[in-house]
Amino acid sequence: MINFPRHACRYAEQLAAECEQFRLQLEPDVREFDEDDDYSADPFGETDEASGVHGLKQRFEDRVLVMTSDSCFMNCRHCTRKGILESADVVRSDEELQDCLDYVKSRPLVRDVLLSGGDPLVLPDDEVLRFVEAFASLEQVDVVRLCTRAPCVNPERITEDLAKRLRGCGKVWVNTQFNCAGEVTPEAAAACARLVDAGIPVSCQTVLLAGVNDSADAMLDLFSALQRARVRPYYVFQCDPVAGISHFRVPLERAKEIAAECADRIGGLALPRFVADIPGSRRKTPIEEL
Numbered sequence: 454m455i456n457f458p459r460h461a462c463r464y465a466e467q468l469a470a471e472c473e474q475f476r477l478q479l480e481p482d483v484r485e486f487d488e489d490d491d492y493s494a495d496p497f498g499e500t501d502e503a504s505g506v507h508g509l510k511q512r513f514e515d516r517v518l519v520m521t522s523d524s525c526f527m528n529c530r531h532c533t534r535k536g537i538l539e540s541a542d543v544v545r546s547d548e549e550l551q552d553c554l555d556y557v558k559s560r561p562l563v564r565d566v567l568l569s570g571g572d573p574l575v576l577p578d579d580e581v582l583r584f585v586e587a588f589a590s591l592e593q594v595d596v597v598r599l600c601t602r603a604p605c606v607n608p609e610r611i612t613e614d615l616a617k618r619l620r621g622c623g624k625v626w627v628n629t630q631f632n633c634a635g636e637v638t639p640e641a642a643a644a645c646a647r648l649v650d651a652g653i654p655v656s657c658q659t660v661l662l663a664g665v666n667d668s669a670d671a672m673l674d675l676f677s678a679l680q681r682a683r684v685r686p687y688y689v690f691q692c693d694p695v696a697g698i699s700h701f702r703v704p705l706e707r708a709k710e711i712a713a714e715c716a717d718r719i720g721g722l723a724l725p726r727f728v729a730d731i732p733g734s735r736r737k738t739p740i741e742e743l
């Protein structure tokens with residue numbers, strides 16, 4: 454039985470009833486209890502306070518991640534933060550936000566700020582804008598990335614007014630997640646259109662999930678649907694080595710086959726990079742290098 458979080462909306466429940474590939478991402482599975490030494494609850498050390506700043510994580514020299522929320526519209530069973538989200542350090546007070554701004558200012562190479570969680574859009578618009586405007590006001594910051602699955606799972610959350618206010622900051626890019634073509638419904642496409650029409654670039658990060666989208670046909674359907682919605686397919690990720698999600702992991706050789714077949718069958722503008730996020734690595738690693 455699916456456990457919808459309190460921020461889930463009726464739309465997501467309906468989508469789960471109608472789209473099996475979406476439902477499979479949400480249904481608990483007994484295999485989540487499988488133990489594997491290669492998987493851990495926090496493979497990227499996100500619960501460490503390595504940066505020394507509450508709610509701010511830095512793994513790469515040009516970008517930082519700011520935790521804006523510890524809740525989400527979904528409980529995706531493949532979520533990278535599934536075991537750590539509820540206890541995550543979240544930036545809430547003005548003082549904590551100022552500490553994050555000071556950190557960025559002290560690192561001139563940082564040019565890209567990811568607002569993540571959970572989902573930043575569980576917050577009211579004014580709260581979202583508080584984060585966006587604060588980081589966009591820093592001259593060194595070129596991009597404020599809003600990482601949200603709202604276009605897919607709560608399209609009504611993307612109002613014209615929100616899109617217009619985000620556009621007003623001049624630096625916002627939206628990174629979203631669609632994992633199958635069935636998720637790109639007319640409602641979801643309309644939500645993406647509200648962002649794109651306002652002038653906000655929208656990119657998609659897909660997760661390669663066994664039993665959900667692990668075929669070239671499924672991926673190509675998705676990439677085409679995204680392109681019709683004017684969303685750039687950006688990355689396809691191998692599942693992260695997070696405890697409790699190993700049953701979603703697609704074997705590397707199979708992932709490479711899917712990536713190669715996609716490259717043979719669709720033009721570059723609709724073709725994302727197939728990558729793996731490897732703990733300790735200083736970049737996302739193209740799977741053909743693994």
Ligand code: SF4
Pocket residue numbers: 525526527528529531532533534570571572602630
């Ligand atoms: S939408 Fe993203 S953050 Fe939320 S549960 Fe799913 S994968 Fe995790």
